[in-house]
Amino acid sequence: xxVAAVLLAGGQATRMGGIDKMLLHAGGQSLLHHVIxxxxxxxxxxxxxxxxxxxxxxxxGLPVEADSVGGQPGPLAGILTGLEWLKRDxxxxxxxxxxxxxxxxxxxxxxxRLRQAQREQEADLACAVRGDIxxxxxxxxxxxxxxxxxxxLTGENLRKVGLLTARYRVAHARWPDNGxxxxxxxxxxxDLVRLxxxxxxxxxxAPSHADTLTLSAVPDGQDGExxxxxxxxxxxxxxISLEAAHVxxxxxxxxxxxxxxxxxxxxxxxxxxxVAAAITEAEADAYRHPGxxxxxxxxxxxxxxxxxxxxxxxxxxxxxxxxxxNPDDRTP
Numbered sequence: 130x131x132v133a134a135v136l137l138a139g140g141q142a143t144r145m146g147g148i149d150k151m152l153l154h155a156g157g158q159s160l161l162h163h164v165i166x167x168x169x170x171x172x173x174x175x176x177x178x179x180x181x182x183x184x185x186x187x188x189x190g191l192p193v194e195a196d197s198v199g200g201q202p203g204p205l206a207g208i209l210t211g212l213e214w215l216k217r218d219x220x221x222x223x224x225x226x227x228x229x230x231x232x233x234x235x236x237x238x239x240x241x242r243l244r245q246a247q248r249e250q251e252a253d254l255a256c257a258v259r260g261d262i263x264x265x266x267x268x269x270x271x272x273x274x275x276x277x278x279x280x281x282l283t284g285e286n287l288r289k290v291g292l293l294t295a296r297y298r299v300a301h302a303r304w305p306d307n308g309x310x311x312x313x314x315x316x317x318x319x320d321l322v323r324l325x326x327x328x329x330x331x332x333x334x335a336p337s338h339a340d341t342l343t344l345s346a347v348p349d350g351q352d353g354e355x356x357x358x359x360x361x362x363x364x365x366x367x368x369i370s371l372e373a374a375h376v377x378x379x380x381x382x383x384x385x386x387x388x389x390x391x392x393x394x395x396x397x398x399x400x401x402x403x404v405a406a407a408i409t410e411a412e413a414d415a416y417r418h419p420g421x422x423x424x425x426x427x428x429x430x431x432x433x434x435x436x437x438x439x440x441x442x443x444x445x446x447x448x449x450x451x452x453x454x455n456p457d458d459r460t461p
Contacts, residue, residue: 132240133222134172135211136164137204137266138179138186138230139196149185150315151230153415155324160315163233165189171240173222176214177230178207185374192218198282204229204266205282205290212275225270231315232267233324239311242302243269252300260306265290265299267312321416367406369432371439379408380440388428395421408436 138151138161151161158166169175176192180201183193196206197213208227215225226240236242239257247255247269256268268290281287304311315321369390371379382388391413394401401422407413413423428436 131173131222132171132224132226132244132269133211133215133219134168134175134226134228134240135207135214136161136168136175136177136191136228136230137207138177139201139204139207152185153315153321155233155315155321160233161186161189161230164228164230164235165191167233167235167237168226168228168239171237172226174219176211178210182374198279202282202286202288203290205278205288205293208268208270208290209275209278209282212270212272212278215272216275223272225272227266227268227270229266229314232312233315234309234311234313236304236311239267240269242304243300246300246302250300251298253297254294255300255302256294257304257312258301259304259310259312262306262312263291263301264312265294268294367403369406369408370412371408371436375409375412376440379436382408383428383433383436383440388433389425390428390432392424392426393417393421394424 138149151164152159154160155163165175176194177186177189178196179186179193180195183195186193192214194210194214196202197210198206204227208225211225211227215222224244226243228235228239243255243257246252254268254270254274256266257264278293281293287293313324315324391407391410392403393405393407393413393416395404396402401424404421405413405416407416410423417423
């Protein structure tokens with residue numbers, strides 16, 4: 130039985146400062162990359178459900194569709210979008226799995242266990258369970274649910290996944306609660322730190338980028354804000370991301386009277402280790418966890434130069450001369 134997948138990326142990410150959290154990096158890759166890498170061998174076609182500017186996901190190579198109902202009512206809208214996409218584009222496939230794009234440790238047997246639980250328990254659908262925690266968004270859904278789900282969303286204003294699943298026989302595919310959580314949900318900067326530790330990462334990477342800079346040496350601080358206690362471990366670097374969505378903010382920062390770089394500093398052995406750097410405070414704040422400080426330093430000249438290059442408007446297209454009927458007037 131072939132199963133399709135819908136990757137749910139339509140959340141507001143309010144606890145991450147409104148950043149597209151599925152594009153934040155851990156272990157050198159975005160959360161979305163990890164999810165795609167883990168789910169791809171388990172399913173057939175994959176749809177990415179997201180809202181806003183869908184072009185930001187073009188690098189995935191996946192079809193991307195916004196919620197098929199308005200108002201951003203939550204994950205149920207993404208599941209409905211996946212079911213209706215399946216009916217329209219893949220009518221030979223009867224089952225869909227839904228996956229949150231902030232669960233980068235998804236098990237390699239995720240789909241097999243859902244299918245087995247649904248068959249053995251003769252249920253209408255299935256969802257993942259770890260210990261006592263039920264994950265209804267991580268589920269297996271029949272395509273026949275599309276029409277009743279649309280009626281529930283548009284006619285009843287239903288929003289909670291659990292209220293929908295309570296109307297059906299739900300099989301529980303169980304995972305043990307010892308060891309790392311395979312359904313670790315990255316909702317906060319602290320969760321991102323936990324994930325980095327699980328992946329045995331080092332310096333926190335920056336979010337999804339259109340370009341990156343590397344900070345390997347820290348200039349002297351100004352006005353006593355940063356003293357000799359600030360350091361990077363030998364051989365370590367911190368990547369600074371530049372995202373197309375923040376061009377105007379970057380340009381203002383690099384063109385200011387006193388351009389600055391924002392660092393996230395973490396106390397280590399009586400000194401402050403740099404664990405992240407960003408052009409704007411909002412981006413840096415996404416990587417801070419309790420005990421960290423945000424510090425500002427003068428923007429190194431090399432960083433300022435790259436930022437100005439990145440934010441420079443494209444040159445105007447050259448004007449083409451129109452040809453006249455006289456051969457002597459034609460541009461060679």
